[in-house]
Amino acid sequence: MCGIIGINATEPYTSQELLSRLKKLEYRGYDSWGYWNGTQLVKKVGKIEVSDDQQAVNVAISHTRWATHGGVNEKNAHPHRAGKVTIVHNGIIDNWKELRTGLEAKGRGFRSETDSEAIAHYIDTALNEGKDILAIIKLLIEEIHGTFASLIMIDGDDTLYAMKRDSPLALGVCKDRMILGSDIYAFSDTTNEAIFFENDEYATIRPTGYTFYKNGEELVKEAKAFKWTTMEEDKQEYAHFMLKEIHEEPSVNQRLIDSLQTEQDVHFKELVDLIKNAKKTVFTAAGTAYHASLLGASFLHKCGVNAQAIIASEFENFITIDDETLVIAVSQSGETMDVIEALKYSKDKGATIASIVNVPYSTIERMSSLSLQILAGQEVAVASTKAFANQATVMLALAQEFGYANGLAGMPKKLAGVLAFEPELQKLAQELHEHRDLYVLGRGLGYPVAREIALKIKEISYVHAEGMMGGELKHGTIALIENGTPVISLVYNDDPKMRSSTQEVKARGARTIVIGTTPQAELNVPAESEAEFAILASTLGQLLAYYIALARNLPIDKPRNLAKSVTVL
Numbered sequence: 001m002c003g004i005i006g007i008n009a010t011e012p013y014t015s016q017e018l019l020s021r022l023k024k025l026e027y028r029g030y031d032s033w034g035y036w037n038g039t040q041l042v043k044k045v046g047k048i049e050v051s052d053d054q055q056a057v058n059v060a061i062s063h064t065r066w067a068t069h070g071g072v073n074e075k076n077a078h079p080h081r082a083g084k085v086t087i088v089h090n091g092i093i094d095n096w097k098e099l100r101t102g103l104e105a106k107g108r109g110f111r112s113e114t115d116s117e118a119i120a121h122y123i124d125t126a127l128n129e130g131k132d133i134l135a136i137i138k139l140l141i142e143e144i145h146g147t148f149a150s151l152i153m154i155d156g157d158d159t160l161y162a163m164k165r166d167s168p169l170a171l172g173v174c175k176d177r178m179i180l181g182s183d184i185y186a187f188s189d190t191t192n193e194a195i196f197f198e199n200d201e202y203a204t205i206r207p208t209g210y211t212f213y214k215n216g217e218e219l220v221k222e223a224k225a226f227k228w229t230t231m232e233e234d235k236q237e238y239a240h241f242m243l244k245e246i247h248e249e250p251s252v253n254q255r256l257i258d259s260l261q262t263e264q265d266v267h268f269k270e271l272v273d274l275i276k277n278a279k280k281t282v283f284t285a286a287g288t289a290y291h292a293s294l295l296g297a298s299f300l301h302k303c304g305v306n307a308q309a310i311i312a313s314e315f316e317n318f319i320t321i322d323d324e325t326l327v328i329a330v331s332q333s334g335e336t337m338d339v340i341e342a343l344k345y346s347k348d349k350g351a352t353i354a355s356i357v358n359v360p361y362s363t364i365e366r367m368s369s370l371s372l373q374i375l376a377g378q379e380v381a382v383a384s385t386k387a388f389a390n391q392a393t394v395m396l397a398l399a400q401e402f403g404y405a406n407g408l409a410g411m412p413k414k415l416a417g418v419l420a421f422e423p424e425l426q427k428l429a430q431e432l433h434e435h436r437d438l439y440v441l442g443r444g445l446g447y448p449v450a451r452e453i454a455l456k457i458k459e460i461s462y463v464h465a466e467g468m469m470g471g472e473l474k475h476g477t478i479a480l481i482e483n484g485t486p487v488i489s490l491v492y493n494d495d496p497k498m499r500s501s502t503q504e505v506k507a508r509g510a511r512t513i514v515i516g517t518t519p520q521a522e523l524n525v526p527a528e529s530e531a532e533f534a535i536l537a538s539t540l541g542q543l544l545a546y547y548i549a550l551a552r553n554l555p556i557d558k559p560r561n562l563a564k565s566v567t568v569l
Contacts, residue, residue, distance in 0.1 A: 002078070002090040003028035003064040004169075005186055006151040008160045009177035010207040012056030015042075019050045021179065021186050022062045027382055027564035028090075028182060029066025032077035036061055036086045036153060043077040047558070058207065059158055061151045063088035066563040069096070070113030080117040082108070083124035084155035089116035090182060091147035091167035099143070119150055127154070137163055137202045138216050147337070149197070151180055160205040164197035168335045168363055171195040171203070171210060173223040178205045183335070183359060184228050185378060193223035196361055226361050233380050240556045242381035242460070246542050247419060249389045254412040256375045256390045260397050270370055271328075271354055272401045278326035278352070280306040284315050284342045285330035288384040288455065289391060293330045294448035295534055296395030303402035312338035316345050323350030331355070332379065332387040333564065334362020343367050356394050358387050381557045382564045383459050385542045388452065389415065392535045399531075406531040414532060418539045421523060425540065428513065429547030438463055438486045439477065439505075440541075441470040443498050445534040446490035453488065453541030459559055461548040470501035483509035488541075491516035492533045515540060 003025025007018060018035055026033075026048055034043035037060040040053070048064060063078035069092070070076035078088045093099070096115030099122060104110070108121045119140070126136040133154065141163055149167035151160060162169060162180055172179040172187030172194050179187040184194055195210070197203070201219065203212045212219040238244035260268050275281050281300065283293035293309035300307035310319045312329075315338075321327065327346040329339050334357040343353055343364065355368040358376050365371040374390035396408045407414075432438065438457060442450030447469050454467030468477060470489070481487070487510040489502040494516065506512045514521040515537050523540060527533035549556045 002066050003182045004062070004088045004090050004149060004151055004180070006061040006088075006160050006162070006180035006205070007177055008059045008158070008205050008207050010058070011176055012058055014052050014054055014056055015060070016050060016052035018060050018062050019048055021181065022064055023048050023050055024185050025182055026064050026558070027380060029064050029563045030558050031065045031067045031072040032074070033064040034062065034077045034079055036079040036081065038153070038155075041079065041081055041086070043074045043079075045072060045074060045077065059153065059160055061086065061088050061153055061160070068092055069115040076112045076114050078116060080112060080114065080120045082117065082120035083128070085120045085124040085127065086153045087116065087120045087123070087150055089119055089148055089150045091149060091165070093118060093144055093148065094146035095144070096146075119148075119152075123152060133161065134202075134204070134213065137161060138213070141165070141200050141202065149182065158206075161202065162197070162205060163202035165199045166337065166340065169197040170361075171197070171205065177207055178210060180205060183333075184226055184361060188226075188228040192225055192227065194226055194361065195221050195223050196366065224361070228360060233378050239550075240381065240546070242383055242385060242546055242556050245379055245381055245386045246539065246546065248377070249386045249539060250412045250416040250419075252376045252386050253389055253393055253415055256393055257397070257408065257412065259373075259375055260394070264372060267370055267372055268397070271372060272398060274326050274352060274354060274370065275300070275305060275398065279322075279324035280308065281326045281328060282319055282321070283307070283309040283328050283330055284312045284339055285309070286312045286336050286338050288388050288452060289330040289332060289336075291448045291452040291455070292388055292391035292395060294451075295392050295445060296330075296398065298445055298448070299395050299399035299404055299406070299531060300402060303399055303404050305402055310342075312336065312342040315342035321346050321349040321351045325349070325351040327351045327353055329353070329355040329357075329364050329368065330391055331362070331364050332358045332376075332384050332391075334359045334364040336364070339364060340367070356391060358390075379564070382559055382562050383456055383542075383545070385539075388538060389535060392538070396531055396535075404531070406529050411532065411535065414526065414536055415539060417526060418536045419543075421540060422543060424523065425543045426547045429544060429551050432486050433461070433548045433551035435484075435486050436464060437480070438465045438488070439481075440465065440467040440488045440490070441473060441498065441501055442467070442490040443470045443495060444492070445530045446470075446492060446498070446537070449490055449534045449538050449541070450488075452538050453545070456542055456545035457548060459562060460545045460554065460556055461552060462554060462559070463548065470498050473501050473504060478504065478508065481505050481508045481510050485510045486513065487511070488513045488515060490537055491521065492527070492530045494518050494520075
C-alpha cells in the first residue's frame, strides 16, 4: 500500500520533481516519507513536504509509507540504508524474521523494526562477499516469501535496480529519463508509454534504457501506450478532493454511459455473452467495490441470472468455482491484493476471469481475459465516491441487457439533481456529528447501500456506523438503540417492512432519518426505480459522511490508518 518513485535521468533534477511525483502517490500511504539522492537521506513523519533543496542529481528513489511492520516514526520510514545499499519497498516480506536472524548472525546491525530493511542488508552482505548484483537479486527473489515492489541504489553505481512480486510496479519510458512508480499516475503527465513488471521480474534501469530479467534470463519487453490522467489533480474551488469528486459524479457517469455505447461497446457485449454462457457469475471485490458488486449480483438476480457477490478476503471459504464459472473482479485501483488472490484461486479452478476497473493496465486488468473500465478518472481522496457510482452504473448497464428496466440513460442528470440536497445534508450533519454511534437500515437493494453509507461514515467521520438489513434489526442490534440514537432508514416506494423497522427503532427513542421516494421522507429522492434509488441514496450518504467529518474537523481526504490502494493482505 506504500508508494514508490525512482527516477534515472540524463539531465540533473532536484528533490522538487522527485517529491512532486511522490505526492501523486500519497493516497497509497501517508504515515511517513523519505528519499535518497545518492548523498542525502531524508526521512520524515507525516505528509509529504515538497521543497527544493537545490541539490541536483541524476538518480534518486523515494517512498511514502503505510505502516505494516513497525511503528510510525523516522527510523521505520523508507528508504532503508545498509552499507552501500539503499532500498525502498512496497509489500510484506513474510519470512523477514528468518532473513534478519541469518543476517544478524553475520554481524549485521538493524536500525528499524521493518521487514523491508532486510532487503538492504541482504544485498549489501552479498556484495561484500563479491557476488554480482544481478545474481544477488535473482537469489533474493528466490528466497523472499511474500510480496514486494522494491527499488535499489548502490553507492558508486548510476543504475537503478528494480524487482517485483504481486505489489504493483511500472516503468514510465520518457525521452530523457526513466521513471519507476507504483502506478502510471506517477508519470502520466510526461509520457504515455510504460512497461509493467510481472511477478518475479527484475530490471536494470538506466537514463535511456532498461533490461528486464526473470530467473536469470533476459526478457524482451516493449513499452505499451496508455491513456490516463495527464494533469495533476487539484481541488479547484472545493475545500477537499472528496467533495470535488462527488460533484464530478454526473459528468463521469455520462462519460461511462457514452463509452459503453461506443469505444467499449465490443468489450461490453463480450462480457454480456460471457455472463449468458456461464453456469454462474461471481463478483469478487473488497470494501466499496464489494458493495457495488452486491448491487450487481442483485440486479442480475432480478433477471433470473445465477449471480453472487463474494468478498475477496473470504472468497475461498464461501464459493465453489469450476470451469463453467465466470468470476468478475471489481476494483477501483485494479491492485487490491485480496482480489488478486481470489483471481489466482479462480484461475487454478479453471474459471474465466473478467474485471471492472478504474485504473487501466493494472494487475487485475492484466489478469483478466476481458475488462471494462469505469472511466471515473483519478480519485485523490481515499474514500471512493465517483468510482462507486460508476461501478454501480456498469452493473445497471449489464442488467439492462438481461431485461432489467432501470432508467440507466437518465442517471447522470439524476445524480446532478441529488447534489441539490447539499444544504439539507449540511444541516443534518450539524445535528449528527457529536454522536458516536449511528445505524443505517435497508432492504433489498437498500441493504448494500446501507452498508456503503455506513462505511463512508466510518472511514471519514470516525463515527461507529453499522449498515444492516432492516429485517435483522430485531435479532440483536435493537438492544443498542437508546434515546436519540441516529438511525437512517432507506425506504423505497414506502416499503411497509422498512416502515415497520423504522417504527421499531423510533418507539425506542431513536432519531430516525428516512431517505425515501415519497413526500413523507426527510430526504425525498426523485427515483423511478429501486436501482436508481440505490445509487442516488449512496451519493446522499457520501455527502452526509463528508459534512459530518467536516463538522468534526477531520482530515477528510486522508483519514487515519487508511490508504487508497490496499496492496497487502
